[in-house]
Amino acid sequence: MIKIWSMKKESLATAGDKKKPKVSAGQIRVQKDLNELDLPKTMKMTFPAPEDLLNFELEISPDEGFYAGGTFKFSFAVNGNYPHDAPSVKCLQKIYHPNIQADGKICLNILREDWKPVLTLNSVMVGLQYLLLEPNADDPLNKEAADDLRNNRRAFEQNVHKSIRGGSVNGVAYDNVISK
Amino acid sequence: MVDTQTITDHERWAGVYKLLDRTSRIHPEFEPQEEIKEFIKTCKILVIGAGGLGCEILKNLALSGFGDIHVIDMDTIDVSNLNRQFLFRRADVGKPKAVTAAAFVNKRVQGVTVTPHYCKIQDKDEDFYQEFALIICGLDSIEARRWINATLVGMRDEDNPDTLKPLIDGGTEGFKGQARVILPGITSCYECSMDMLSKPTGFPLCTIANTPRLPEHCIEWASVLEWSNKHGDRKMDTDDPKDIQWLYETALARAKQYNIQGVTYSLTQGVVKNIIPAIAATNAIVAASCCNEALKIATTCAKNLDNYMMYSGNDSVYTYTFEHQRKDDCPVCSNSSTKLDFRGDKTLEEFMDYLKEKPDIQLKRPGFAVGGKPLYLQAPKQLEEALRPNLVKPLKELFSSGDEVTITDSTLPFSLQAVVTLT
Numbered sequence: 001m002i003k004i005w006s007m008k009k010e011s012l013a014t015a016g017d018k019k020k021p022k023v024s025a026g027q028i029r030v031q032k033d034l035n036e037l038d039l040p041k042t043m044k045m046t047f048p049a050p051e052d053l054l055n056f057e058l059e060i061s062p063d064e065g066f067y068a069g070g071t072f073k074f075s076f077a078v079n080g081n082y083p084h085d086a087p088s089v090k091c092l093q094k095i096y097h098p099n100i101q102a103d104g105k106i107c108l109n110i111l112r113e114d115w116k117p118v119l120t121l122n123s124v125m126v127g128l129q130y131l132l133l134e135p136n137a138d139d140p141l142n143k144e145a146a147d148d149l150r151n152n153r154r155a156f157e158q159n160v161h162k163s164i165r166g167g168s169v170n171g172v173a174y175d176n177v178i179s180k
Numbered sequence: 181m182v183d184t185q186t187i188t189d190h191e192r193w194a195g196v197y198k199l200l201d202r203t204s205r206i207h208p209e210f211e212p213q214e215e216i217k218e219f220i221k222t223c224k225i226l227v228i229g230a231g232g233l234g235c236e237i238l239k240n241l242a243l244s245g246f247g248d249i250h251v252i253d254m255d256t257i258d259v260s261n262l263n264r265q266f267l268f269r270r271a272d273v274g275k276p277k278a279v280t281a282a283a284f285v286n287k288r289v290q291g292v293t294v295t296p297h298y299c300k301i302q303d304k305d306e307d308f309y310q311e312f313a314l315i316i317c318g319l320d321s322i323e324a325r326r327w328i329n330a331t332l333v334g335m336r337d338e339d340n341p342d343t344l345k346p347l348i349d350g351g352t353e354g355f356k357g358q359a360r361v362i363l364p365g366i367t368s369c370y371e372c373s374m375d376m377l378s379k380p381t382g383f384p385l386c387t388i389a390n391t392p393r394l395p396e397h398c399i400e401w402a403s404v405l406e407w408s409n410k411h412g413d414r415k416m417d418t419d420d421p422k423d424i425q426w427l428y429e430t431a432l433a434r435a436k437q438y439n440i441q442g443v444t445y446s447l448t449q450g451v452v453k454n455i456i457p458a459i460a461a462t463n464a465i466v467a468a469s470c471c472n473e474a475l476k477i478a479t480t481c482a483k484n485l486d487n488y489m490m491y492s493g494n495d496s497v498y499t500y501t502f503e504h505q506r507k508d509d510c511p512v513c514s515n516s517s518t519k520l521d522f523r524g525d526k527t528l529e530e531f532m533d534y535l536k537e538k539p540d541i542q543l544k545r546p547g548f549a550v551g552g553k554p555l556y557l558q559a560p561k562q563l564e565e566a567l568r569p570n571l572v573k574p575l576k577e578l579f580s581s582g583d584e585v586t587i588t589d590s591t592l593p594f595s596l597q598a599v600v601t602l603t
Binding site: 027035038 | 374383389511546551560562566588
């Protein structure tokens with residue numbers, strides 16, 4: 001019996017030797033990016049399946065700026081061609097923000113036209129935090145929010161205050177994203 | 181008609197033998213030998229891709245005296261290929277490219293055997309690639325190039341010269357092209373030059389959404405923003421005329437609204453499928469250069485390209501050859517690999533401590549994974565916590581003896597691949 005066991009083990013080991021699962025350069029790069037992350041207190045990550053490094057969520061709770069007090073969730077999906085392709089990032093909540101559309105699409109240059117393979121997951125996370133600290137009225141996805149920001153910063157601030165508590169702005173209802 | 185049977189090899193390959201029967205002042209180390217002529221007839225050479233470049237490459241190799249050619253391609257023939265992929269005829273539309281191209285060359289050039297493989301390159305294992313003396317790529321996909329490059333780099337065993345598979349990579353885009361020679365582990369590899377690629381990027385999302393100025397902006401708006409609004413999760417099929425028609429009409433309506441001219445059906449197709457018109461002459465030039473290198477490497481009759489030739493036919497005919505340097509932190513070829521023995525009943529934490537102190541490795545905050553699955557990472561905090569229980573588990577519970585463990589650390593150029601034998 002013991003002999004069969006050890007034989008089985010051996011054949012398994014040699015089979016493993018021949019068909020070693022090739023790890024793609026993209027996967028190794030994600031491992032490296034994650035292992036060297038040094039997240040600030042305002043960010044938290046969750047891994048729905050810890051064995052899958054390519055799909056995860058990021059929560060940002062800004063401690064200053066228009067959006068302080070809220071916790072904003074983003075999904076990250078990294079494909080096998082990373083870092084040649086940018087990770088695909090979406091906002092999981094419906095929020096009032098000039099550069100984020102109601103369905104979660106985000107206008108951040110390094111996620112599209114300015115992505116470069118030298119950038120890392122950390123660069124994207126910092127970029128998202130920056131977008132929450134400094135919404136940009138010149139690159140609007142939510143045009144009304146951008147107009148509000150440009151024309152009346154005070155009113156924009158009040159709109160954000162209302163929207164992140166689940167209120168409606170310009171007739172559109174937003175998600176309550178207040179930190180628990 | 182000359183009876184082909186009566187033609188001797190010397191008559192048949194007179195052109196090639198002019199290069200192989202003589203010494204050369206440019207390359208005085210070359211010694212003509214009968215074995216060399218025999219070698220190109222019998223050595224196995226693999227052509228990846230039987231498209232625009234592949235047809236040219238197959239034809240060139242067969243006419244240069246290579247006798248045992250294999251070709252691999254996963255695609256079938258489309259009617260739009262016929263203008264430049266000259267091994268195919270109208271009746272071949274729908275048939276596998278590899279099979280059709282092989283049959284054509286086998287029939288047309290006597291004494292050569294082309295063996296087709298109608299599948300993805302990823303379907304073949306290292307044993308398959310090990311059979312070939314050299315490999316020529318005529319691909320249009322970055323992903324496939326990265327894969328074959330990483331595979332060949334990974335196959336190389338410094339102690340066994342047979343595992344070194346020269347890779348000749350041709351590529352074209354419109355009037356531009358390149359040919360390069362990659363000696364895995366010796367010269368710069370495909371991954372080393374990834375930062376030279378200009379990404380065919382879309383336009384800023386906000387421009388598409390709010391301030392379109394070009395017909396392309398309207399098409400991107402239809403495909404990137406409107407598609408998911410109207411079709412939900414259904415994926416766009418860029419080969420389906422109905423989907424293209426919908427995109428075209430949607431883009432056209434938006435173009436009217438913004439007074440933009442130039443949205444056409446074929447532009448829509450071009451933008452969403454990212455089509456760059458292929459130029460037959462560029463393919464011919466790049467394929468010629470690739471096959472020239474194949475002959476030089478197989479016969480050593482001249483020094484091979486070292487290692488990158490770029491060609492541009494945009495304004496005139498321009499080529500520039502240079503030595504592309506290896507990247508110190510290349511994710512593929514700078515990867516150091518090592519073999520380690522460690523006791524299987526010791527824990528991952530003990531293994532980690534051992535690697536931190538081992539003088540030739542000296543890691544600081546390593547992360548471990550096997551086959552893409554993490555065993556332990558130092559960050560982010562939530563993942564570290566989820567994986568922390570693995571630290572106290574014995575190695576034999578985490579992976580099998582002989583598995584390759586991918587170790588990353590800030591002190592490593594990229595990563596360390598350790599084949600760990602559990603004792």
